[in-house]
Each structure stands twice: as structure tokens, then as C-alpha cells.
Amino acid sequence: MIQKTKRNYTILTVVFTFLCIVWVYPIVTILLNSLKDTKSITTRDVFNLPNSKTFAGISNYVESITGMNFLRSFFFSLLISLTSVALILLCCSMAAWYVVRVNSLIAKIFYYLCIFSMVVPFQMVMFTLATTADRIKLNTPYNICVIYLGFGAGLAVFMFTGFVKSIPLEIEEAAMIDGCSPIQTYFKVLVPILKPTIISTAILETMWVWNDYLLPTLVLDIKKYRTIPMAIQYFRGSYGTVNMGAMMASIMIDIIPIIIMYLVCQKYIIEGVIAGAVKG
Amino acid sequence: MVGKTIKKYWPIFLLPTAAAFCIGFLWPFVWGIYLSFCQFTTVSKVTFVGFSNYAKIMLDNTFSHAFWLTVLFAILSSVIINVMAFLIALALTKKIKGTNVFRTIFFMPNLIGGIVLGYIWQTLLNGILMSLGQPLLALSATNGFWGMIILLSWQQIGYMMIIYIAGLNNVPGDLIEAAQVDGANSWQTLFRIKIPMIMPSVTICTFLTLTNGFKMFDQNLSLTGGDPQKASQLLALNIYDTFYARSGPQWKGIGQAKAVVFFLIVVVIALAQLRLTTSKEVQQ
Amino acid sequence: MKKAISVLVSAAMAVSMLAGTAATVSADEAAGKVYYLNFKPEADEAWQKLAAAYTEETGVPVSVVTAASGEYETTLMSEMGKSDAPTLFQVNGPVGLANWKDYCYDLTGSDIVGNLTSDAFALKDGDMIAGVAYVIESYGIIVNKALLEKAGYKLEDITGFDALKSIADDIQARKDELGVEGAFSCAGMDASSDWRFKTHLANLPIYYEYKADGIDNTDAIKGDFLDNYKAVFDLYITDSTCEGAELSAKTADDSRAEFADSKAVFYQNGSWEYSSLSETFSDDDLAMIPIYFGVDDENQGLCTGTENYWCVNNGASEEDIKATLDFINWCVTSETGTTAMANDMGFVIPFTTAQESPNLFVKQDAEYTAAGKTPVSWNFTTMPSEEWKNGVGSALTAYAAGTGEWDEVVSAFVDGWASEAALAG
Numbered sequence: 001m002i003q004k005t006k007r008n009y010t011i012l013t014v015v016f017t018f019l020c021i022v023w024v025y026p027i028v029t030i031l032l033n034s035l036k037d038t039k040s041i042t043t044r045d046v047f048n049l050p051n052s053k054t055f056a057g058i059s060n061y062v063e064s065i066t067g068m069n070f071l072r073s074f075f076f077s078l079l080i081s082l083t084s085v086a087l088i089l090l091c092c093s094m095a096a097w098y099v100v101r102v103n104s105l106i107a108k109i110f111y112y113l114c115i116f117s118m119v120v121p122f123q124m125v126m127f128t129l130a131t132t133a134d135r136i137k138l139n140t141p142y143n144i145c146v147i148y149l150g151f152g153a154g155l156a157v158f159m160f161t162g163f164v165k166s167i168p169l170e171i172e173e174a175a176m177i178d179g180c181s182p183i184q185t186y187f188k189v190l191v192p193i194l195k196p197t198i199i200s201t202a203i204l205e206t207m208w209v210w211n212d213y214l215l216p217t218l219v220l221d222i223k224k225y226r227t228i229p230m231a232i233q234y235f236r237g238s239y240g241t242v243n244m245g246a247m248m249a250s251i252m253i254d255i256i257p258i259i260i261m262y263l264v265c266q267k268y269i270i271e272g273v274i275a276g277a278v279k280g
Numbered sequence: 281m282v283g284k285t286i287k288k289y290w291p292i293f294l295l296p297t298a299a300a301f302c303i304g305f306l307w308p309f310v311w312g313i314y315l316s317f318c319q320f321t322t323v324s325k326v327t328f329v330g331f332s333n334y335a336k337i338m339l340d341n342t343f344s345h346a347f348w349l350t351v352l353f354a355i356l357s358s359v360i361i362n363v364m365a366f367l368i369a370l371a372l373t374k375k376i377k378g379t380n381v382f383r384t385i386f387f388m389p390n391l392i393g394g395i396v397l398g399y400i401w402q403t404l405l406n407g408i409l410m411s412l413g414q415p416l417l418a419l420s421a422t423n424g425f426w427g428m429i430i431l432l433s434w435q436q437i438g439y440m441m442i443i444y445i446a447g448l449n450n451v452p453g454d455l456i457e458a459a460q461v462d463g464a465n466s467w468q469t470l471f472r473i474k475i476p477m478i479m480p481s482v483t484i485c486t487f488l489t490l491t492n493g494f495k496m497f498d499q500n501l502s503l504t505g506g507d508p509q510k511a512s513q514l515l516a517l518n519i520y521d522t523f524y525a526r527s528g529p530q531w532k533g534i535g536q537a538k539a540v541v542f543f544l545i546v547v548v549i550a551l552a553q554l555r556l557t558t559s560k561e562v563q564q
Numbered sequence: 565m566k567k568a569i570s571v572l573v574s575a576a577m578a579v580s581m582l583a584g585t586a587a588t589v590s591a592d593e594a595a596g597k598v599y600y601l602n603f604k605p606e607a608d609e610a611w612q613k614l615a616a617a618y619t620e621e622t623g624v625p626v627s628v629v630t631a632a633s634g635e636y637e638t639t640l641m642s643e644m645g646k647s648d649a650p651t652l653f654q655v656n657g658p659v660g661l662a663n664w665k666d667y668c669y670d671l672t673g674s675d676i677v678g679n680l681t682s683d684a685f686a687l688k689d690g691d692m693i694a695g696v697a698y699v700i701e702s703y704g705i706i707v708n709k710a711l712l713e714k715a716g717y718k719l720e721d722i723t724g725f726d727a728l729k730s731i732a733d734d735i736q737a738r739k740d741e742l743g744v745e746g747a748f749s750c751a752g753m754d755a756s757s758d759w760r761f762k763t764h765l766a767n768l769p770i771y772y773e774y775k776a777d778g779i780d781n782t783d784a785i786k787g788d789f790l791d792n793y794k795a796v797f798d799l800y801i802t803d804s805t806c807e808g809a810e811l812s813a814k815t816a817d818d819s820r821a822e823f824a825d826s827k828a829v830f831y832q833n834g835s836w837e838y839s840s841l842s843e844t845f846s847d848d849d850l851a852m853i854p855i856y857f858g859v860d861d862e863n864q865g866l867c868t869g870t871e872n873y874w875c876v877n878n879g880a881s882e883e884d885i886k887a888t889l890d891f892i893n894w895c896v897t898s899e900t901g902t903t904a905m906a907n908d909m910g911f912v913i914p915f916t917t918a919q920e921s922p923n924l925f926v927k928q929d930a931e932y933t934a935a936g937k938t939p940v941s942w943n944f945t946t947m948p949s950e951e952w953k954n955g956v957g958s959a960l961t962a963y964a965a966g967t968g969e970w971d972e973v974v975s976a977f978v979d980g981w982a983s984e985a986a987l988a989g
Contacts, residue, residue, distance in 0.1 A: 009374065009375070009376045009377075012371055012374070012376045013376050013377050013378060016371065016372075016376070016378070016382050017378070019368075019382075020381070020382055020385045020386070023385050023386060023388075023389070023434070024385060024388075026400050026401065026404050026434070027400070029400075029403070029404055029407075030400050030403065033403065039821060042813075042814075042818065043403075043406045043407055043410050043416070043810060043813040044407075044410055044810065046403055046404065046406070046407030046410075047407055047411070091296045091297040091300070092297055094292070094293040094294075094296075094297070095293060095294050095296075095297035095298070097286070097293065098286060098287075098289075098290065098293040098294045099294075101282050101283045101286055102283045102286060102287045102290075103283060104287065106294075107294070110294070110298055110301075113301070113305075113306065114301070117301070117305045117306075117309075119543075119546055119547055119550045120305075120309060120543055120546070121494075121495050121516065121539070121542055121543055121546055122495075122497075122516075123497075123516050123519045123520060123523075123539045123542060124309065124312055124539045124540065124542065124543045125305065125308035125309050125312050126520070126523070126539075127312070127315070127523060127532070127535075127536065127645070128307075128308035128309075128311040128312045128315065129304065129305075129308040130642065130645065130646075131308075131323050131645055131646075132303060132307060132308050132311075133303075134645070134646040134647050134648070135647055136303070138303070139646075146300050146303065146304070147300075147303070147304045148304070149296075149297065149300040149301075149304065150300035150301050150302070150303050150304015150305050151304040151305055152304075153297050153300065153301045153304070153305070154305070157297065169282060172282045173282055176282060176285060182285055182286040182289045182293075183289070183292065185282075186293075207390075207391060210393065211392070211393025211394060211395075211396075211498075212393075213393065213394065213395045213498050213501075214497060214498070214520070217642075218642055221646075221648065222629055222639075222643070223599065223627045223629050223648075224627075229393050229394075229395040229396065229498075232395055232396060232399065233395055233501075233502070233632065234632050247399065248403075251396050251399060251400060254392075254393070254396050255392055255396065258391045258392060259388065259391070261391075262384075262387075262388060262391050263384070266384060269387075269391075270383075270387065270442055273387075273439060273442050273443065274442060274443060274446040321641070321644070321645075321663075321666075321667075322644050322645045322649075322667075322879075323645060324879065325666065406813050410809070410810065410813075413809065415809065415812070415962075415965050415967045416809070416810075416812045416813050416965075418753075418754070418755065418812045418813070418961065419812045419961055419962055419965050419967055420967060505755060507755060507958065508958040508961065508962060509954070509955060509958040509959075523641075524637075524638040524641045524642055525635075525637060525638050525641075525950070526637075526949075526950075526951065527637050527641070527660070527663040527949065527950065528663055528949075528987070529663065532641075
């Protein structure tokens with residue numbers, strides 16, 4: 001019996017090793033193609049390994065970084081993700097605390113509207129949101145975080161309220177009796193307790209903002225700003241000209257930081273997903 | 281006491297989020313509903329036309345096609361993803377070697393954005409189709425449809441797997457031991473104990489995959505772009521296409537009306553889901 | 565300390581939200597500014613340079629944004645909704661104008677209209693001049709003369725469709741001996757590139773039908789010349805460098821690369837290709853011949869016309885409108901502007917102040933006309949919609965790949981025209 005289970009486990013390990021190779025294969029293919037020169041990246045030759053004739057070294061990367069203003073896009077993506085997520089975490093955790101502890105009609109209405117907003121598909125508001133953002137000039141990477149706070153508030157408020165409800169009121173009361181103002185109580189008491197939820201929310205929101213395509217495309221002032229997903233979509237531009245080499249390189253430049261971040265904080269990401277799922 | 285004290289601090293605690301929420305969601309939403317009854321190209325020239333936009337949705341057969349395709353896509357993709365994710369989770373909760381590595385790899389595609397995913401798979405699938413002598417993605421709606429299923433599975437199996445693993449780890453070990461002592465074989469423990477115990481995870485995953493399938497846009501845009509002839513267009517892309525790509529003063533209103541219908545469909549799914557979840561919870 | 569920080573944080577939040585709303589009304593409004601939404605990606609770089617030169621000369625800020633291929637309408641639609649909308653955009657002719665005429669500034673009496681070589685290049689809506697053509701282009705079949713001679717033929721041998729077909733068939737049969745991969749470079753049908761066939765080639769059956777019926781527009785095309793369309797397209801895809809099934813993923817770029825590498829003898833495209841092809845070939849090696857259609861080959865010239873009309877956004881502020889008018893007039897009259905348009909962009913512009921273009925294909929167009937041939941006019945400006953073109957393009961792609969029938973092309977062409985025309989009306 002034990003022998004048999006052991007053999008089964010070995011078979012499973014082999015099967016899974018194979019599956020994992022299949023799983024990373026698409027990324028490896030893109031990586032290999034990004035090292036070929038542009039002319040050799042055709043549908044017929046996708047699976048050919050780069051050889052001495054087609055190997056282009058890092059020239060595609062150089063081209064994508066220098067020629068396409070990709071570093072600027074990278075900076076904007078980073079800036080938008082950081083500011084938006086920071087703003088969402090701070091404001092929504094505060095709002096969630098308020099909503100849970102203050103039993104007013106407005107708080108209730110706000111809470112239910114937040115839940116409601118999670119269901120609404122983006123297409124419903126895309127045009128009006130873009131117009132609103134444009135009218136009040138929230139169309140630069142420096143302040144688009146307000147839009148992200150508004151549209152992303154639903155999920156964050158929902159996750160934080162779920163957690164705040166489970167915090168015993170006594171802790172906060174004790175802090176306030178000790179003379180803390182609500183703001184002090186929030187930073188000294190709430191934030192440390194909320195830390196796990198803050199991390200999970202941060203991860204979910206970062207994944208969303210970093211990869212978002214349609215919202216920045218419609219909202220940002222395209223005369224000046226492009227995020228990475230927008231830049232990659234623009235490779236399809238130019239009549240008949242798709243610079244496949246630079247496109248493959250750009251895809252890799254987009255993926256690599258994500259993978260590194262993932263490998264570094266894998267534990268938190270997975271916990272974040274579980275927490276998000278249990279709440280959501 | 282806490283409530284009373286912080287109530288006065290609403291300008292700090294509540295106002296920023298509430299104000300942004302109004303700008304980023306509430307006002308655009310209300311305005312969007314209003315505009316679905318209007319004809320407009322830009323907001324400076326808006327004429328009220330009543331329900332005629334809604335009437336015209338039905339005349340545009342791309343909508344019903346996109347609708348049924350989306351339904352099929354959402355159901356099929358969520359079945360495939362959930363079954364695969366569950367099986368993988370089941371295997372990975374056994375003590376086989378390299379569980380952590382496997383888990384890490386399966387989850388990875390999740391972090392990649394939809395546009396990028398679409399281009400990765402377009403390159404790959406077209407290469408495969410070419411060597412099989414099959415029509416490429418842009419030519420065959422069937423291939424495009426399966427391409428999207430493969431793409432979404434690759435992306436989401438890892439995510440759902442994580443949720444199932446968490447669920448399975450929460451099944452109390454003594455319950456399973458007790459069953460084994462009572463002589464239950466592994467199939468019986470699976471169907472009688474494990475699956476009923478992780479029903480909450482199942483509902484969550486079903487809900488997530490269904491809504492993800494329904495709302496999918498980026499992957500659709502970059503993988504097939506709706507080719508050939510809008511035949512692989514899902515609802516979200518169909519709405520975007522009606523709204524921005526079709527020229528003519530009538531189309532924006534129709535696109536907005538389609539968006540309202542789309543929103544209502546998603547609400548119905550969410551409500552059905554909510555009912556299902558609460559009724560299950562009562563049983564437990 | 566903590567309290568101070570928290571106050572600061574909340575203050576910062578409030579400020580950032582307010583700053584977002586207030587801080588952007590900046591200076592320089594008075595002088596006006598130009599925002600040009602450019603349609604031609606191949607000319608993007610040249611436009612950026614020209615815009616910078618103008619700003620340097622006059623101090624008026626000019627931003628040029630180029631839409632991704634096939635997304636001009638999408639981008640224009642979303643940009644026009646913004647408060648900082650394009651002041652200068654373009655339509656492709658009467659059909660495009662129908663959608664945007666409410667947003668076009670009446671150009672009557674403006675300097676740029678006064679400089680047009682002919683009234684025919686003004687796009688009118690009733691009495692109003694809504695747009696001006698800014699470039700005249702020609703397209704046909706570009707020939708690698710060196711390869712053609714290697715195969716034992718001269719340009720003069722190609723007198724019509726039948727001659728073209730027999731020469732192409734012969735080259736295709738001897739492709740290994742000649743060291744080419746096919747007679748025609750691949751007819752790339754990728755969505756970024758299928759305009760060469762769904763728009764440019766499709767112009768010919770429309771042109772001949774209009775000519776036969778003596779009309780210049782219709783709500784119901786009959787498709788009388790679709791057999792000729794099929795014959796030419798069949799020629800492109802059979803005497804080709806690649807198989808029909810591969811075409812859907814091929815771009816015009818691939819096609820040009822094959823031609824530039826001397827892997828193909830013929831390549832259907834237009835005068836705008838000159839600047840990139842002249843990097844590889846000398847003028848002696850290149851020629852452009854008409855797309856012989858088997859109808860009136862003796863008298864057929866190149867396809868010459870325009871689908872590029874500039875329109876000025878009437879919703880822009882008065883200063884911006886004035887700045888935009890000044891800018892476009894500068895582009896077509898000043899030394900810098902006309903040089904850039906003639907040399908960097910390779911445009912022939914229909915203005916009295918234009919410089920002579922070094923573009924070989926343009927010169928050939930003039931030669932054909934001088935020799936008594938009739939240029940084929942650009943009738944795709946009367947195609948009912950982008951939808952129609954996409955429908956024809958998809959059907960062509962499927963036909964080329966063998967997954968669709970020619971009947972589907974005919975149906976997309978004829979029935980699609982009727983239904984799209986009905987929608988527009």
C-alpha cells in the first residue's frame with residue numbers, strides 16, 4: 001500500500017514537472033524570440049531557436065528602450081501604480097474604519113454603494129468617466145490616482161470593512177481613554193492590526209493598476225503620457241509596420257519586474273489572494 | 281464612544297474616499313445611464329431620444345452574437361478552469377516533491393496583464409496553428425474562441441488553485457482520519473468529505489471565473505481583436521467597438537445602451553450568486 | 565509628532581485633490597496652440613520634426629499625435645470628447661465628412677484655401693468648405709526592374725493584365741532559377757495591412773462600375789467588375805512568395821521587406837513607399853505600373869487621388885483655430901514646411917507654393933498622364949464605412965487562406981455595401 005502510494009507520488013511529480021514546463025513555455029518562447037532579429041520573427045519561425053544568423057543579442061531591448069520611449073512609459077506605469085495604491089490603502093482603510101464604527105445613514109449608504117460599484121463593468125462608465133476626468137483635469141499620471149481611488153474604492157473598502165468588523169472595540173476605546181485622538185488611534189492602533197489586510201489589498205490593487213489598459217488609454221492625455229500596456233498596444237500601430245523584435249523585448253521588459261516582485265514577495269501575494277477570495 | 285468621537289472627523293476619514301468615489305464612479309454611472317437615452321458624439325452636443333437606442337440594440341445582430349458567445353465562453357471557461365484548478369490543488373496538497381515550485385509556477389501567469397498575455401498567446405498559437413496547417417486566429421472564430429479559453433485557463437488556473445489549496449488545507453485532518461478508520465476509500469473521502477467541506481471555495485471560484493469570463497476585454501482585444509468579422513467578439517469588446525470604432529452619430533448612444541444592458545446582466549449574475557451562497561451557508 | 569504627520573497627510577490628500585482640479589489652467593492660452601491628430605503613421609516622425617521646427621520659429625506649441633493603425637476613428641472619437649480636443653484632424657472624404665461635419669470649421673476665405681491649385685481639392689459640405697486635401701498620392705504595382713530584366717522581360721512588355729499574368733506565371737515557375745521566392749511579394753492580410761486590398765485594390769471595380777454607369781456615388785453597388793477583382797487578387801496570391809494560409813499574419817512590412825530583399829519582383833503599393841524603397845534601390849531599378857484590370861488596359865494610368873483632408877475643429881477656441889490655420893498654411897507655403905512635406909514625407913501637395921517632389925513614382929504618374937493615359941480616381945472615399953472595408957477584408961483573407969469562398973467576398977462587397985449605406989442614411 002505504502003509502496004504503491006510512493007510510486008503514485010513519483011508519477012505525479014513527473015506529470016507535474018511536465019505540466020510546469022508547458023506552463024512556462026509561452027514566456028520562454030517570447031524570451032527566445034526577443035533575442036532574434038526582427039525579420040526572423042515570423043509566424044513560421046516562432047519555434048526556431050535563435051541561431052548564429054538570426055541572433056540579435058540585446059539589440060531589440062536597446063531599440064525598445066531608446067526608440068519607443070519605453071522608459072518613460074515604465075516610469076509612468078510605476079508612478080501611477082505607486083501613487084494609486086498608496087492613496088487607495090490610506091483613504092479606504094480610513095473610510096472603512098469610519099463606516100464600521102459610525103452608525104450613520106450616510107456611512108451605510110456609502111458602504112452599500114461601494115459594494116454595488118464592484119459589480120459594475122467598466123464599459124458602463126468608460127466614456128463618462130473619461131469625460132469627467134478630462135473636465136476636472138485628472139488626466140495626468142500625477143493625479144490619475146484620484147480616479148483610481150474612486151473606481152477602486154469598492155473592493156478596498158469592502159475588504160477593509162470585513163476585517164475592521166472583527167477587531168474588538170475595546171482596543172480602540174482603551175487607546176482613546178489614554179488620550180489618543182482618532183487620528184492617533186488610527187495610526188497607532190488600527191494600522192498595525194490591519195497590516196495583513198493592507199498587504200493583501202495592496203497586492204490585489206497593484207496587479208490591477210499595473211496591468212490596466214482601457215482606463216489609462218481613455219483617461220490619460222495621450223499627447224504626453226503612455227503606460228506600458230498602452231505602449232505595447234501601440235506597437236500594432238503604423239500602417240503595416242509591426243516591429244516584432246521591439247515588441248517581444250517590450251513584453252519581456254513588462255514581465256520581468258513582475259516576476260521578480262512575485263518571487264520576492266510570493267508569500268504575501270498568495271496570502272493576499274486567499275484573503276481576497278475569502279472576503280470577495 | 282469610538283463612533284461618536286470619530287464621527288466628527290469625517291472630513292479626514294470619509295470625505296477623501298467619498299469625494300473620489302463620486303468623481304470616479306457615482307457621477308459617471310448616473311450620467312452614463314442618462315446618456316443611454318441620448319444621441320451624442322461628444323458631450324457638448326447631446327439630444328434626448330428616449331428608448332430608441334435600446335430598440336436599436338436588437339437590430340444590431342453583432343450584439344446578440346457577442347452575447348451568446350460570451351455566455352458560452354464564461355460557462356465553458358469557468359468549468360475548465362475550476363476542474364483543472366481543483367485537480368491540481370488536490371494533487372498539490374498531497375506530499376509530493378516540489379509542491380512549492382509547482383505552485384509558484386502555476387500562479388505566475390496571473391500577474392501578467394491582459395494586453396501582454398494576448399500578444400504572447402497570439403504569437404504562440406499562430407505558430408502552432410501554422411505548423412498544424414490550420415487557419416490562423418484572425419481567420420477562424422472557432423480557433424480564436426479556443427485560443428481565448430486556453431489563454432484564460434493559463435492565466436487563471438493558478439489563482440483558483442491557490443483558493444482551492446487553502447480550502448483543502450482547512451479540511452480538518454481528524455475528519456479524514458475518522459473516515460479512513462471507518463473504511464472509506466479515497467474516492468469516498470473525496471466526494472463525501474473533501475468536496476462538501478470546500479463548497480465555499482467552489483462558489484467563490486465559480487463566481488470569480490464567471491464574472492472574469494463575462495467581463496473579459498483586454499485579452500479579447502489583443503488576442504483576436506474580434507476577427508474575423510467580429511465573430512470572436514465578446515460583449516465588453518462589442519460595446520467598446522460600438523462606442524468608439526463605429527463612426528456615425530447614432531452609435532455612441534447605442535453603445536451606452538448596450539453597456540447598461542451588460543451591467544444589468546452582470547448584476548443578475550451577482551444576485552443569483554449571492555442567493556446561492558447565502559442558501560448554502562444556511563445549510564451548513 | 566504622529567499627530568503632525570497625520571494632519572500633514574490628510575492635508576496633502578486634500579491639496580492633491582484640489583490641485584488636480586485647479587492647477588492646470590496655465591499660461592500661453594492667449595497665443596493659441598495646435599493639436600494635430602495625424603492619420604499617417606509612416607509620416608509621424610517627419611511631422612514631429614516639422615512641429616518642433618514651427619514651435620521654434622514662432623513659439624506656438626504644436627503637438628502631433630499619431631493614431632495606431634486602424635484606430636484613427638477610435639482615437640479621434642475619444643479625443644474629440646476631451647476638453648483639450650484636436651484642433652486639426654482629418655477625414656477621408658465625403659463619407660468621413662458626413663460623421664464629422666458638425667465639428668468642421670468653415671475654411672472659406674482662409675489663406676490655405678486660396679493657395680490650392682484647384683477648387684476640386686476643397687472638400688465641400690453645401691456652401692461650406694469643410695476640409696482641404698493636403699496630399700495627392702498614386703499607387704500601382706511597384707516593379708523591381710533589375711529582376712524583371714534578369715527574367716528576360718522589359719517594362720514595356722507589360723501592356724495589360726494578360727501580359728502581366730503570363731510574365732508573373734513564368735517568373736513564378738522559374739523562381740528558383742531566378743533566385744526569387746515569388747513573382748509578387750506576399751499579400752499581407754494582417755489587420756494592420758489589408759487596406760492594400762480591401763481599400764486600394766477594391767477601388768478598381770468601383771471605379772469601372774461608376775465609369776460605366778456615369779455616376780460618382782451609389783447606395784447599391786452591383787459588383788459588375790468583381791470577376792476582374794478576383795483575377796487580380798488570384799494572381800497576387802498564387803504567384804506569391806508565401807502560401808494563402810499564411811497571409812492573415814503577414815503585414816505590409818513583411819511584404820516590403822521581401823521586395824526590398826529582391827525576393828519578389830512585384831509589390832502593390834503607393835508613392836508613399838518611395839522614401840523607404842529609395843534607401844535600397846536606385847531610381848533606375850524601380851518603376852510603378854498601373855494595376856491592369858483587364859477592362860481598359862490601354863488607357864489606364866496609375867490610381868491617383870487623395871483620401872486625406874484636413875479639417876479644423878470648430879469647437880476649439882478662437883485663438884487655437886487661428887493658430888491652427890496659421891500652422892497649416894505655414895506647412896504648405898514656407899520653405900521649411902514645403903521641403904519637409906516634399907522630401908521627408910514624400911508628399912505631392914496640391915498647393916501653388918509646392919516644391920517639386922523627388923519622388924520617382926509621382927514623376928511617373930505625370931508621365932503616364934502626359935502619355936494620354938487616364939489616372940484612376942480614388943473612389944474609396946465613397947465606400948460606405950470602415951465596417952464595409954473590414955467586411956471585405958475579412959472575406960478576402962478567408963478566401964486567400966482557403967477557408968472561405970469567393971462568394972463571400974462578393975456578398976461582403978455587394979450586400980455589405982447596401983446594408984452599410986442604409987445604416988449611414
